[in-house]
Amino acid sequence: MKDQVLKTIARIITPFIQLYGIFIxxxxxxxxxxxxxxxxxxxxxxxxxxLVFGVDQAKRKFSEKASAFAExxxxxxxxxxxxxxIVVAGHFLANKGAGFDMGTPGSLWSAGMIPLLMIAxxxxxxxxxxxxxxxxxxxxxx
Amino acid sequence: xxxxxxxxxxxxxxVVFLIVCALVVERTKDLISAVIIFSAxxxxxxxxxxxxxxxxVALTEAAIGAGVTTIILIAVIGRTKRYEK
Amino acid sequence: MTFLQPIIDHxxxxxxxxxxxxxxxxxxxxxxxxxxxxxxxxxxxxVFLFFIAIxxxxxxxxxxxxxxxxxxxxxxxxxSVFILTGIVVVVSITVYSLxxxxxxxxxxxxxxxxxxxxxxxxEADHD
Amino acid sequence: xxxxxxxxxxxxLLGVLVINIMNMPAILSVDAPSYNDSIDHYLEHGVxxxxxxxxxxxxxxxxxxxxxxxxTIVLFTAIIALLSVLKVGDSxxxxx
Numbered sequence: 001m002k003d004q005v006l007k008t009i010a011r012i013i014t015p016f017i018q019l020y021g022i023f024i025x026x027x028x029x030x031x032x033x034x035x036x037x038x039x040x041x042x043x044x045x046x047x048x049x050x051l052v053f054g055v056d057q058a059k060r061k062f063s064e065k066a067s068a069f070a071e072x073x074x075x076x077x078x079x080x081x082x083x084x085x086i087v088v089a090g091h092f093l094a095n096k097g098a099g100f101d102m103g104t105p106g107s108l109w110s111a112g113m114i115p116l117l118m119i120a121x122x123x124x125x126x127x128x129x130x131x132x133x134x135x136x137x138x139x140x141x142x
Numbered sequence: 143x144x145x146x147x148x149x150x151x152x153x154x155x156x157v158v159f160l161i162v163c164a165l166v167v168e169r170t171k172d173l174i175s176a177v178i179i180f181s182a183x184x185x186x187x188x189x190x191x192x193x194x195x196x197x198x199v200a201l202t203e204a205a206i207g208a209g210v211t212t213i214i215l216i217a218v219i220g221r222t223k224r225y226e227k
Numbered sequence: 228m229t230f231l232q233p234i235i236d237h238x239x240x241x242x243x244x245x246x247x248x249x250x251x252x253x254x255x256x257x258x259x260x261x262x263x264x265x266x267x268x269x270x271x272x273x274v275f276l277f278f279i280a281i282x283x284x285x286x287x288x289x290x291x292x293x294x295x296x297x298x299x300x301x302x303x304x305x306x307s308v309f310i311l312t313g314i315v316v317v318v319s320i321t322v323y324s325l326x327x328x329x330x331x332x333x334x335x336x337x338x339x340x341x342x343x344x345x346x347x348x349x350e351a352d353h354d
Numbered sequence: 355x356x357x358x359x360x361x362x363x364x365x366x367l368l369g370v371l372v373i374n375i376m377n378m379p380a381i382l383s384v385d386a387p388s389y390n391d392s393i394d395h396y397l398e399h400g401v402x403x404x405x406x407x408x409x410x411x412x413x414x415x416x417x418x419x420x421x422x423x424x425x426t427i428v429l430f431t432a433i434i435a436l437l438s439v440l441k442v443g444d445s446x447x448x449x450x
Binding site: 233236237240241244245247248251252255256281282283284285290291292293294301303304305306307308311312315316318319320322323326327329330 | 360364367368371372375376378380382386388389392393396397400401407408409410413414418421422425428429431432433435436439440
């Protein structure tokens with residue numbers, strides 16, 4: 001696409017959408033929101049980038065290899081946090097018993113493993129939506 | 143008391159709007175129009191969920207239902223056929 | 228106005244039932260595959276509306292606990308959690324069915340169920 | 355004829371649903387059956403047991419985090435199925 005206005009606005013607005021998504025993910029345990037909503041927002045900003053600048057440039061920014069790494073990495077991070085619970089406390093996905101720092105309720109650094117799990121879900125969801133969009137709009141030559 | 147009545151009136155208006163939107167989606171032959179009306183339907187659904195005091199679901203629905211589902215459906219309609227029959 | 232009062236009291240449940248039936252009618256009556264997927268989405272939102280309306284409590288607040296105000300009435304948090312799961316499952320169903328639609332359009336050149344069935348019958352006759 | 359029968363079936367389904375809905379409690383209070391003991395436990399002990407003030411996040415990522423793992427796996431399965439339908443067919447066509 002050659003529209004200069006659209007390109008400029010998209011370039012300005014994309015970091016703010018991503019910042020808001022990260023805010024939603026990190027504040028998931030003290031306010032409404034969480035991994036799914038925030039991850040979808042980050043994925044939507046990448047979809048906006050793809051729509052404005054084209055698939056090729058978007059794949060240079062966020063390649064298939066990176067997206068495959070992020071997808072598997074999200075789930076593996078989630079399971080690893082659960083395995084810490086097995087090793088320390090004796091059951092899967094233990095929070096308080098596994099020695100995570102609980103902090104003061106209501107502050108950003110609190111709630112033990114919940115923000116970590118939210119980050120894992122956010123990475124997974126964002127990369128999933130951008131991969132789905134790239135796969136669905138790819139027109140084959142055959 | 144007055145505020146309670148206003149919330150109930152907003153709830154009824156939103157539900158009627160949702161039913162009208164669903165019927166229009168069912169009747170429309172142009173698939174792009176149907177998808178755009180479905181996007182408005184999802185947005186009204188997220189407003190209804192704010193009225194029902196579940197802000198988490200409202201955020202997720204506004205991002206997924208009105209954002210990603212619409213874009214994906216339009217991408218697929220662009221690759222296939224636009225008109226029904 | 229008294230006959231309207233039970234309807235207004237149950238408006239969310241009634242809306243959920245009507246949306247479910249409209250979605251089911253869309254899935255059954257239409258032969259276009261993308262219209263069927265839209266119908267599945269409408270059915271899903273009808274079920275979600277029913278669950279969330281069950282969780283609502285009169286004059287309750289969202290379940291975010293503030294230590295300064297101990298005596299608050301909270302809504303039921305469990306349906307919200309289930310619906311957060313359900314939204315993602317509906318998106319997964321939509322994406323997978325859309326990929327099947329694209330594949331059918333590549334193979335048969337049509338996204339109409341009856342045309343595809345006719346072409347499949349002709350292929351079976353040739354074999 | 356077929357269309358009329360279909361319409362009657364849908365009207366019958368809607369009628370059954372509406373009759374059942376009209377027997378449900380209209381205004382939900384704390385005494386409603388869906389507001390049971392487990393929810394009281396979540397609301398009273400959620401903050402001290404998990405440290406999260408948002409009870410929905412506490413249930414989603416602590417009490418029922420195994421559910422959430424299953425949900426992410428559903429999303430993962432969806433994208434594996436999508437790639438296997440749209441991408442794998444490509445390479446076989448190029449070979450054949």
